[in-house]
Amino acid sequence: xxxxxxxxxxxxxxxxxxxxxxxxxxxxxxxxxxxxxxxxxxxxxxxxxxxxxxxxxxxxxxxxxxxxxxxxxxxxxxxxxxxxxxxxxxxxxxxxxxxxxxxxxxxxxxxxxxxxxxxxxxxxxxxxxxxxxxxxxxxxxxxxxxxxxxxxxxxxxxxxxxxxxxxxxxxxxxxxxxxxxxxxxxxxxxxxxxxxxxxxxxxxxxxxxxxxxx
Amino acid sequence: xxxxxxxxxxxxxxxxxxxxxxxxxxxxxxxxxxxxxxxxxxxxxxxxxxxxxxxxxxxxxxxxxxxxxxxxxxxxxxxxxxxxxxxxxxxxxxxxxxxxxxxxxxxxxxxxxxxxxxxxxxxxxxxxxxxxxxxxxxxxxxxxxxxxxxxxxxxxxxxxxxxxxxxxxxxxxxxxxxxxxxxxxxxxxxxxxxxxxxxxxxxxxxxxxxxxxxxxxxxxxxxxxxxxxxxxxxxxxxxxxxxxxxxxxxxxxxxxxxxxxxxxxxxxxxxxxxxxxxxxxxxxxxxxxxxxxxxxxxxxxxxxxxxxxxxxxxxxxxxxxxxxxxxxxxxxxxxxxxxxxxxxxxxxxxxxxxxxxxxxxxxxxxxxxxxxxxxxxxxxxx
Numbered sequence: 001x002x003x004x005x006x007x008x009x010x011x012x013x014x015x016x017x018x019x020x021x022x023x024x025x026x027x028x029x030x031x032x033x034x035x036x037x038x039x040x041x042x043x044x045x046x047x048x049x050x051x052x053x054x055x056x057x058x059x060x061x062x063x064x065x066x067x068x069x070x071x072x073x074x075x076x077x078x079x080x081x082x083x084x085x086x087x088x089x090x091x092x093x094x095x096x097x098x099x100x101x102x103x104x105x106x107x108x109x110x111x112x113x114x115x116x117x118x119x120x121x122x123x124x125x126x127x128x129x130x131x132x133x134x135x136x137x138x139x140x141x142x143x144x145x146x147x148x149x150x151x152x153x154x155x156x157x158x159x160x161x162x163x164x165x166x167x168x169x170x171x172x173x174x175x176x177x178x179x180x181x182x183x184x185x186x187x188x189x190x191x192x193x194x195x196x197x198x199x200x201x202x203x204x205x206x207x208x209x210x211x212x213x214x
Numbered sequence: 215x216x217x218x219x220x221x222x223x224x225x226x227x228x229x230x231x232x233x234x235x236x237x238x239x240x241x242x243x244x245x246x247x248x249x250x251x252x253x254x255x256x257x258x259x260x261x262x263x264x265x266x267x268x269x270x271x272x273x274x275x276x277x278x279x280x281x282x283x284x285x286x287x288x289x290x291x292x293x294x295x296x297x298x299x300x301x302x303x304x305x306x307x308x309x310x311x312x313x314x315x316x317x318x319x320x321x322x323x324x325x326x327x328x329x330x331x332x333x334x335x336x337x338x339x340x341x342x343x344x345x346x347x348x349x350x351x352x353x354x355x356x357x358x359x360x361x362x363x364x365x366x367x368x369x370x371x372x373x374x375x376x377x378x379x380x381x382x383x384x385x386x387x388x389x390x391x392x393x394x395x396x397x398x399x400x401x402x403x404x405x406x407x408x409x410x411x412x413x414x415x416x417x418x419x420x421x422x423x424x425x426x427x428x429x430x431x432x433x434x435x436x437x438x439x440x441x442x443x444x445x446x447x448x449x450x451x452x453x454x455x456x457x458x459x460x461x462x463x464x465x466x467x468x469x470x471x472x473x474x475x476x477x478x479x480x481x482x483x484x485x486x487x488x489x490x491x492x493x494x495x496x497x498x499x500x501x502x503x504x505x506x507x508x509x510x511x512x513x514x515x516x517x518x519x520x521x522x523x524x525x526x527x528x529x530x531x532x533x534x535x536x537x538x539x540x541x542x543x544x545x546x547x548x549x550x551x552x553x554x555x556x557x558x559x560x561x562x563x564x565x566x567x568x569x570x571x572x573x574x575x576x577x578x579x580x581x582x583x584x585x586x587x588x589x590x591x592x593x594x595x596x
Contacts, residue, residue, distance in 0.1 A: 012418050018426070057414060092486045105421035106445055108428050128483045128521050135525060136485020143528050166483045167536040167584065168521035 004120045007032040007047060007077075009040045009066055010055040015105075019053060019082075019112070026113040037061035041069030048074045050120050054099065056083040056090045064093035071098045080119045082112070092133045095193060096200040101125025124190045131166035134192055135159070141199070152195040161188040223282055224389030228333045228382055233275055236326050240271045243323040253311055260306040260318070263299055267319055270295050289334045292327035296347055300324065300354050313356050321367050324351070328375045337379025344368070344375035413448060420445035442478045465490050468531070471500035472522055475507060484524040489531070492592060495569065499533055499589065502565055502573075506535040506585050509558050514539020514582060529591055530571075536584040541577045562587070 006028050010016045013035075020030040031047045034040040036059040044052065052070050056063035067079045079099040081091055091102050101124050103115045115125045138159075141151040154162065157178075164174045171189070175182045247264045254260045270291065277284040299319040303312050317324075324347050332340025348368035352358045357365065420441045427438035467488035476482045491499070503522055510520045518539030525532040559575055562585065566573035571589030 012415070015418050015422065018422055022425075105418070106424045106442055109425055112425075128481050128523070132483025132523055132525075133486050136487065139526060139528070140485065140487060163523065163525075163534075166521070166523040167534055168481060168519065168538060 004028045004051060004116065005031045005047065005049045006116065007034065007040070007044060007049040007052045007070075009034045009052060009058065009063075009070070010082075011035045011057065011059045012055075015055075022109045022112060023116065026109075026116075028113075028116060034066075035059050037066040037069055040066045041073045044070040044077060045073035049077050051116050052077050052079045053082045053116070054079050054094065056081065056094065062090060062093070063099075064090060064097050067094045067097040067099050078119045078122070080115060080125060082107075091130065092137060095130065095134070096137075096196055098197050100190075100193060102127055102130040104129075122190075123186055124193050126165050126189055128166045128168045131162050134196065135162050135166060137196065138192075152199040154192060154195075158188050158192050161185055162192055165189060224386045225282070225333060225382060228378070228385060229278055229285070232326070232329050232333055233278060235329060236271055236275065239320070239323040239326055240268060243267060243320045246320050247318075250315070254306045255308050256306045259302075263302050263306070263318060267295070267299060267323065285330075285334055289327075289330045292330045293343060293346070295319075296324045296327040297350050300347075300350050303354055309356065312354065316367075317351050317354050321351070321370070325371060325374050328371050329378050332375045332378035333382050335379070336383050337376050340375025340379035341372055342375075344371035347371050417445055417448060420448070439478070446477050464493055466493050466496045468496040468499055469524060471496055472503055472524055475500075475504060475522070479518070480507060480520045480522065482522045482524070485526055487526075489524060489526045491531070495531075495589070495592060498565065498569060499531065499587070502562055502587055503533060503535055505558060505562055510535070510537040510539060510583070514541075518582065531589050531591055533587040533589075534585060535587075536582060538582040541579050541581045541583055 006023050008016045008019050008023075008030060010019070010033075016033045016035075020033065023030050028051075031049055032043040034043050038060060040052070040054075040058075052067075054063045054067055054070075058066055063081060063083065067081075070077060070079060079094070081094050081099045081102040082105055083091060083102070095102065100122075101115065101119055103112065103125055104127065107115070118125055138152070138154050142153055160178065161174055164177065169177065171182055171185045174180070175185045178185070244264060244267075247260070251257045251260055274288045274292065277288050296319065300317040303318040306318065328340060328344045328347060331343035345368070348371050351367055352365075423441040424438045424445065427434035427441065468491050469482075469484040469489050472482050472484065507520055507522070510518060514520075514537045518537045520535065520537040523532075523534040523536075525534075562575075563573045566587050566589060569589040570592075571587060573585060573587045575583060575585055577583040
């Protein structure tokens with residue numbers, strides 16, 4: 001397997017150093033660190049990291065802005081939000097902007113390493129809290145969106161899987177409960193994020209065209 | 215620095231108004247002079263005095279526009295000019311004229327000096343100036359014995375001085391209060407910003423301690439647990455502050471009520487947007503969640519974790535409380551009843567029904583318990 005390179009974006013130097021040390025010890029290569037939106041975008045363009053660990057509060061903006069600028073500069077990177085922030089809306093914003101997972105900062109080093117591996121492999125890293133937010137967002141869209149289902153929506157199975165994630169079940173537990181393969185469960189979870197991100201991109205593009213900014 | 219000046223100068227608007235009044239009075243004084251100059255004994259000297267009046271009015275406007283520090287000079291010269299011009303009436307007219315007409319710069323123009331004094335020093339100074347002007351006018355006209363009912367000069371000038379004086383006092387008072395309010399708001403904002411920064415830093419360190427300590431054995435694990443609890447407590451405090459859990463209104467955010475129960479072993483998941491419900495319904499649902507969580511803490515085992523999921527389906531609220539504890543074995547219902555768990559379960563089901571909804575318990579040995587409570591929202595948002 002190709003080497004996994006990581007960029008750590010956080011405004012706290014102590015935290016960056018600690019995380020970098022853990023990742024180094026686990027065999028990843030930390031290729032860049034950044035403390036803000038502008039620096040993150042610039043460095044991601046140069047180093048094209050496999051995984052970007054993203055804090056939500058940065059020196060010059062939010063993790064959502066940084067996620068957007070990192071993915072614009074390095075589209076093949078995967079952003080994992082790692083946040084102590086209690087701002088739930090922020091996490092949802094970052095996920096809609098393209099982040100592929102969310103982990104709280106108090107997660108143990110082994111949980112972090114596991115999450116980075118899974119993110120690099122293209123999986124979505126979900127916490128129960130994130131699942132609750134995503135479920136809520138789909139329901140908000142279907143409640144406020146135009147009639148006829150123009151917005152993204154979840155299939156019954158996806159809703160079922162997401163609710164079990166929100167109730168704290170692991171992918172393995174969900175697979176055995178619903179008699180599905182582990183892989184299928186992962187795919188369902190990932191699909192819920194992908195649809196949300198795609199809809200968000202379409203929304204932004206439509207907005208840009210309407211405003212004549214395209 | 216202009217903002218600074220404006221902030222510390224509550225009188226500026228009054229001075230600007232006084233300037234406008236001054237312009238009007240000059241126009242009035244000059245035109246009045248045109249119509250009366252024919253009756254004067256020394257029209258040339260009279261024209262000279264009117265020229266002085268116009269000149270001083272222009273100079274005073276310039277001085278006032280220059281800045282607040284020259285106001286003292288304007289006020290003093292205003293008093294002298296008014297007195298001087300009134301007195302000069304005797305030089306340009308005979309007794310027959312000036313005892314029956316108003317003095318030279320006209321009463322209206324004299325009001326300028328009263329207004330300047332009042333805006334400068336408040337009602338007392340304004341009244342003093344008004345009385346002085348009225349007295350000088352009476353002396354010049356040799357009409358001291360005349361009763362006030364026939365000559366309105368004194369009462370009008372005094373009223374002018376008192377009114378403008380009080381306007382000044384009020385303006386200054388309001389300005390002080392406004393400044394104080396602005397200072398309090400700025401201080402509060404700064405305190406909030408600092409608190410946020412401090413909290414963020416503390417959260418980072420607590421999270422770090424938690425991660426590091428776990429790797430260093432039994433003592434470390436204890437430390438990690440403590441750090442975790444404190445992190446959770448602080449985070450809850452901040453989120454309560456952010457969302458203002460309870461404003462005491464008729465509707466409350468159920469998410470905020472549920473988050474108050476979150477700790478190291480209880481995870482609360484909810485939509486990003488607040489789930490605002492009628493107070494009675496929200497409080498009863500939060501109480502139901504609490505009952506289920508208490509039950510978990512009692513019976514699910516020491517290492518059990520609990521997950522609360524709140525979903526807003528538009529017309530219906532779904533509240534799930536799941537734990538990953540020992541669960542209830544199908545064959546152990548009697549034992550469970552004996553332990554009092556079934557009583558609690560019946561209570562949860564009953565209370566959900568009372569809210570017009572249902573509560574369903576899903577449990578199997580080793581799989582924990584999973585409550586799902588569905589209740590209608592009653593009325594839609596409005």
